[in-house]
Amino acid sequence: MDATATAHGQSAVVLLSGGLDSTTLLAYAVNAGFTTHAMTFRYGQRHAVEVDAARRIARQFGAREHIIVDIDLRTFGGSALTSDEAVPKDRSHDEMRLGIPITYVPARNTIFLSYALAWSEVLGASEIFIGVNAIDYSGYPDCRPEYIAAYERMANLATRRAVEGATPVHIRAPLLHLAKPEIIRLGLELGVDYAMTSSCYDPTTDGKACGRCDACQLRLDAFARLGTKDPARYA
Amino acid sequence: MDATATAHGQSAVVLLSGGLDSTTLLAYAVNAGFTTHAMTFRYGQRHAVEVDAARRIARQFGAREHIIVDIDLRTFGGSALTSDEAVPKDRSHDEMRLGIPITYVPARNTIFLSYALAWSEVLGASEIFIGVNAIDYSGYPDCRPEYIAAYERMANLATRRAVEGATPVHIRAPLLHLAKPEIIRLGLELGVDYAMTSSCYDPTTDGKACGRCDACQLRLDAFARLGTKDPARYA
Numbered sequence: 001m002d003a004t005a006t007a008h009g010q011s012a013v014v015l016l017s018g019g020l021d022s023t024t025l026l027a028y029a030v031n032a033g034f035t036t037h038a039m040t041f042r043y044g045q046r047h048a049v050e051v052d053a054a055r056r057i058a059r060q061f062g063a064r065e066h067i068i069v070d071i072d073l074r075t076f077g078g079s080a081l082t083s084d085e086a087v088p089k090d091r092s093h094d095e096m097r098l099g100i101p102i103t104y105v106p107a108r109n110t111i112f113l114s115y116a117l118a119w120s121e122v123l124g125a126s127e128i129f130i131g132v133n134a135i136d137y138s139g140y141p142d143c144r145p146e147y148i149a150a151y152e153r154m155a156n157l158a159t160r161r162a163v164e165g166a167t168p169v170h171i172r173a174p175l176l177h178l179a180k181p182e183i184i185r186l187g188l189e190l191g192v193d194y195a196m197t198s199s200c201y202d203p204t205t206d207g208k209a210c211g212r213c214d215a216c217q218l219r220l221d222a223f224a225r226l227g228t229k230d231p232a233r234y235a
Numbered sequence: 236m237d238a239t240a241t242a243h244g245q246s247a248v249v250l251l252s253g254g255l256d257s258t259t260l261l262a263y264a265v266n267a268g269f270t271t272h273a274m275t276f277r278y279g280q281r282h283a284v285e286v287d288a289a290r291r292i293a294r295q296f297g298a299r300e301h302i303i304v305d306i307d308l309r310t311f312g313g314s315a316l317t318s319d320e321a322v323p324k325d326r327s328h329d330e331m332r333l334g335i336p337i338t339y340v341p342a343r344n345t346i347f348l349s350y351a352l353a354w355s356e357v358l359g360a361s362e363i364f365i366g367v368n369a370i371d372y373s374g375y376p377d378c379r380p381e382y383i384a385a386y387e388r389m390a391n392l393a394t395r396r397a398v399e400g401a402t403p404v405h406i407r408a409p410l411l412h413l414a415k416p417e418i419i420r421l422g423l424e425l426g427v428d429y430a431m432t433s434s435c436y437d438p439t440t441d442g443k444a445c446g447r448c449d450a451c452q453l454r455l456d457a458f459a460r461l462g463t464k465d466p467a468r469y470a
Contacts, residue, residue, distance in 0.1 A: 072304070110353070111346070117345055141394055157376065159376055
């Protein structure tokens with residue numbers, strides 16, 4: 001969280017899905033003075049429209065580089081986001097909070113962070129930013145602070161940096177303890193245009209959000225709680 | 236190492252490159268009574284001939300499933316195994332032992348284990364086998380015991396199993412402390428036909444090993460120390 005104290009053009013890999021959280025994250029890293037290298041995954045998810053959003057966002061925030069990595073999580077099945085299972089709609093907040101949602105993708109953040117770790121090593125970057133959030137996604141095991149801490153410990157044993165005594169790798173998750181309205185407030189202060197972001201698990205082919213999946217509901221609710229309107233396009 | 240005590244048809248994901256170590260590993264897991272699910276990566280490496288070797292080996296040992304996962308580590312550069320840099324040849328053992336070899340692929344084992352973790356979660360498998368070796372590959376940070384232990388700790392915070400209180404995930408690295416001749420001796424006892432395995436970093440297009448890269452030299456030397464001949468085909 002003390003990114004501002006250490007940046008000065010240091011390189012950082014930023015995991016950017018093109019959604020609300022990761023866009024705020026990129027704005028945060030840029031604002032803190034990091035030279036950002038954005039990384040987006042195309043993983044057979046239905047919402048490939050996010051990848052286009054990510055491209056525009058990386059450009060707008062002046063990321064030094066932006067790479068799109070193709071990975072095929074469908075090989076394993078196991079999630080409504082990567083298979084033909086239906087994305088749940090119109091669930092109450094209580095339903096969302098019960099257990100692990102079927103939109104959970106097995107080990108997704110572990111795979112994403114591992115690619116980021118590989119790239120950070122090649123770049124000589126010691127910072128990896130990930131937009132996980134322990135409040136709104138409390139059902140996802142890989143969004144918890146103890147997971148992030150354990151990943152960082154592992155990462156510092158995994159790479160050349162470990163053996164060669166370079167600066168340790170930091171896994172930075174500045175949104176970890178923020179509620180969705182606080183994330184939006186932060187982003188608005190940092191100049192994020194949320195009309196550019198795409199959060200929906202089941203968007204229309206022309207990129208409109210469904211307004212009914214968990215991600216849409218959490219987002220609409222957060223904007224409402226801030227007394228403002230979500231500028232994203234809804235079907 | 237105490238796999239024999241716990242198997243009885245339990246499911247295990249086995250990382251299988253088709254090389255000497257991972258083939259011995261698969262034989263070990265099968266012999267210990269695990270139902271094996273083999274996972275091979277095609278990662279833009281020159282030695283794609285290993286993938287064909289892996290297919291034949293998985294079939295021979297009766298792996299329940301074998302999946303080939305395409306990943307593009309070339310995106311990041313940084314290794315002679317995935318770029319156009321020359322694979323070093325005819326190095327002495329002292330040269331091999333100095334520092335991290337240029338054949339090191341950034342965060343490779345971390346990426347491989349992360350895919351294996353995702354698959355193990357979908358399968359409900361609690362065991363992941365990896366053929367790392369701390370003796371012959373001492374220059375690779377992600378072949379050290381402390382790395383494997385840290386990965387296991389992280390993995391147990393990363394997935395549903397963690398949250399739902401299921402059996403913890405075990406990262407099994409039974410070759411970790413074996414020297415190459417010991418690995419070969421173990422494999423021969425378990426019925427491995429090393430003619431099927433491919434270890435070379437720079438094989439010919441028809442699948443013959445070069446005999447001069449680090450991997451070939453370590454292997455030839457190990458067979459020689461056992462007083463036997465490496466049955467692999469050399470150019």
